[in-house]
Amino acid sequence: MDIVVCVKRVPLTEEVDLAVDEHKKGIKKDQLAFVLNDWDNYAIEEAILLKEKHGGTVTAITVGSEEDEEVLRRCLAMGADRAIRIEAGDVSRFDSFGISKILSRVVKDFPFDLVFTGVLADDDYCGMVGMMVAEELGINHANMVIAIEIENGKARTTSELEGGLGEVSSIALPALLAIQTGINEPRYVSILGIRKAAKKELKVMDLSELGISDEELSPRTIIEEVYLPPETEGAQILTGDPDKIASDFVEILTKKGVMG
Amino acid sequence: MSEVFVIVEHRLGEIRDITLEMLWKAGELAQEHSYNVTAILLGHEVSSIAETISDRADKIIISDDEQLKNFNADIYKEIIAGLIEESKPGLILIGNTAWGMELAPCLAVRTGFPLATDCIDITFKDGKLTVQRQMFSGKIFSNVSFSSSAGCLLTIRSGVFPKDRIGDRQAQIVQREFSLKEIPQKKDFIEFVETAAGDVDIAQAELLVSVGRGIGEEENISLVRELAEALNGLLSCSRPIVDKNWLPKYLQVGSSGKSVNPKVYVAVGISGAFQHLQGITGAGTVIAINKDPKAPIFRAADYGIVGDLFKIIPVLKEKVLETRKG
Numbered sequence: 001m002d003i004v005v006c007v008k009r010v011p012l013t014e015e016v017d018l019a020v021d022e023h024k025k026g027i028k029k030d031q032l033a034f035v036l037n038d039w040d041n042y043a044i045e046e047a048i049l050l051k052e053k054h055g056g057t058v059t060a061i062t063v064g065s066e067e068d069e070e071v072l073r074r075c076l077a078m079g080a081d082r083a084i085r086i087e088a089g090d091v092s093r094f095d096s097f098g099i100s101k102i103l104s105r106v107v108k109d110f111p112f113d114l115v116f117t118g119v120l121a122d123d124d125y126c127g128m129v130g131m132m133v134a135e136e137l138g139i140n141h142a143n144m145v146i147a148i149e150i151e152n153g154k155a156r157t158t159s160e161l162e163g164g165l166g167e168v169s170s171i172a173l174p175a176l177l178a179i180q181t182g183i184n185e186p187r188y189v190s191i192l193g194i195r196k197a198a199k200k201e202l203k204v205m206d207l208s209e210l211g212i213s214d215e216e217l218s219p220r221t222i223i224e225e226v227y228l229p230p231e232t233e234g235a236q237i238l239t240g241d242p243d244k245i246a247s248d249f250v251e252i253l254t255k256k257g258v259m260g
Numbered sequence: 261m262s263e264v265f266v267i268v269e270h271r272l273g274e275i276r277d278i279t280l281e282m283l284w285k286a287g288e289l290a291q292e293h294s295y296n297v298t299a300i301l302l303g304h305e306v307s308s309i310a311e312t313i314s315d316r317a318d319k320i321i322i323s324d325d326e327q328l329k330n331f332n333a334d335i336y337k338e339i340i341a342g343l344i345e346e347s348k349p350g351l352i353l354i355g356n357t358a359w360g361m362e363l364a365p366c367l368a369v370r371t372g373f374p375l376a377t378d379c380i381d382i383t384f385k386d387g388k389l390t391v392q393r394q395m396f397s398g399k400i401f402s403n404v405s406f407s408s409s410a411g412c413l414l415t416i417r418s419g420v421f422p423k424d425r426i427g428d429r430q431a432q433i434v435q436r437e438f439s440l441k442e443i444p445q446k447k448d449f450i451e452f453v454e455t456a457a458g459d460v461d462i463a464q465a466e467l468l469v470s471v472g473r474g475i476g477e478e479e480n481i482s483l484v485r486e487l488a489e490a491l492n493g494l495l496s497c498s499r500p501i502v503d504k505n506w507l508p509k510y511l512q513v514g515s516s517g518k519s520v521n522p523k524v525y526v527a528v529g530i531s532g533a534f535q536h537l538q539g540i541t542g543a544g545t546v547i548a549i550n551k552d553p554k555a556p557i558f559r560a561a562d563y564g565i566v567g568d569l570f571k572i573i574p575v576l577k578e579k580v581l582e583t584r585k586g
Binding site: 013222223228230232238257 | 271276333357358359361362364365366368369370373374375376377378390393394395396397398399400401402403404405406407408418446447448449450451452453454455456457466467473491493499500502503504505509510515516517518519523524531544545546547548551552553554555556558559560561562563564565566571572575576578579580583584
């Protein structure tokens with residue numbers, strides 16, 4: 001079972017104040033910490049679990065700069081066999097179309113049974129690269145995958161639908177599966193583990209090696225402007241010392257008839 | 261542009277709300293810019309669904325085939341790509357749902373049309389299409405335009421547009437047949453399974469105290485559970501808590517869990533991802549407790565407490581117990 005996992009390094013934005021950059025096309029990133037995209041963390045773990053069960057290899061791929069190698073090293077430390085970074089200069093000039101063109105061109109030449117992506121990336125929230133790669137490669141696919149079993153050259157997958165319903169399908173391999181969070185419990189990675197994995201292969205390919213024309217990579221969607229959420233009325237904030245806040249809290253519950 | 265396509269989403273014989281919401285928005289655009297609204301309904305024995313939307317579209321293209329009984333992205337893609345080629349609609353609206361998000365990117369590659377996902381608004385200004393989206397878990401908004409004017413694919417977030425009928429339309433029904441056997445299809449539907457079955461039904465609760473990622477560690481959940489118990493309410497949670505396996509799926513509130521409608525919903529350490537907010541639209545009053553004043557939950561809540569939940573929750577619990585004792 002050879003599995004390719006497409007991953008992305010994203011800024012950690014929870015409990016952080018975000019600011020719009022001077023061109024209003026993105027956010028200021030210099031003060032932010034970066035991590036492996038949460039969905040991709042589950043995807044790489046799932047690939048490693050399948051490898052542990054069925055044998056084979058796991059390859060992690062990203063399109064990005066040297067700094068993005070940090071997430072590839074994490075994937076190697078988790079148990080991936082090798083990693084590939086595609087050096088493509090300023091990645092922000094691509095939209096999901098461009099990224100999926102690049103990824104599918106690289107993956108195409110690999111022997112693979114499965115390609116995994118995360119359902120979404122935490123930064124742009126587009127959620128389309130996975131299925132676009134599947135379509136570019138002309139392979140079968142499933143989205144929002146929360147369970148996988150491999151049987152007789154097929155994957156039996158469960159996709160998470162809205163409202164607590166799962167859709168079970170049987171898909172012939174090779175296939176691309178977009179992995180949803182919660183499918184497994186990603187393993188812990190220690191600093192030592194990352195150091196040990198430094199010996200594993202991390203290959204850098206240049207975009208120019210792939211023979212994709214600029215035309216094919218030109219973005220079809222254009223971010224005109226990014227901005228902080230418009231002011232709305234929002235919540236009435238309870239203020240004062242903790243005792244005052246607690247009294248107000250109880251008063252609200254009493255008024256709403258749930259303290260009886 | 262003269263036509264807007266709306267891809268009808270339905271499941272187990274029932275139309276999904278997202279379809280009605282997309283038809284509302286398509287209807288609104290059509291009123292302002294004199295477009296026609298065409299609903300694309302692929303399924304099997306779907307006449308009652310067609311009936312439901314017959315006064316919301318100018319045309320309903322129906323393909324009724326047993327092979328279309330369950331959603332299949334490959335078949336949908338081929339049929340819709342063919343219809344797009346025929347009619348050249350300026351806009352194609354698809355739900356930003358599990359199914360829609362499997363279909364739309366494939367259709368975009370297949371047709372070469374630009375795609376913007378998870379749109380929360382659509383505007384035309386001087387003939388230029390712009391959509392509004394959110395990034396970074398709703399902390400940043402963006403306006404997105406398109407490089408080509410031939411036609412665009414948009415997926416629409418659930419719950420952002422009304423489900424109401426807009427305008428006065430009478431749909432012309434067009435039955436179409438497609439030779440589906442020629443479409444290669446290697447994904448077989450097996451069954452639907454309940455992923456959130458359990459002993460407790462949070463959808464019935466009058467008061468929910470819900471815990472999110474801000475709780476930090478599994479053992480801290482007891483703090484929130486105690487508050488729920490003091491209030492005679494039920495404990496529920498947001499997705500990250502279930503992903504970590506700290507609480508069972510049947511306690512999860514949100515689009516992939518349960519939609520709840522308590523009189524009061526107390527959100528503790530929940531940032532307020534839109535998928536979560538979609539599950540609490542039926543709540544009477546929402547009280548959010550979070551240390552990040554910029555957390556999106558405060559935009560959806562009626563009341564907010566900004567601060568450290570580990571300090572606040574015990575005080576709230578004591579006050580509740582004290583009040584109950586009278």
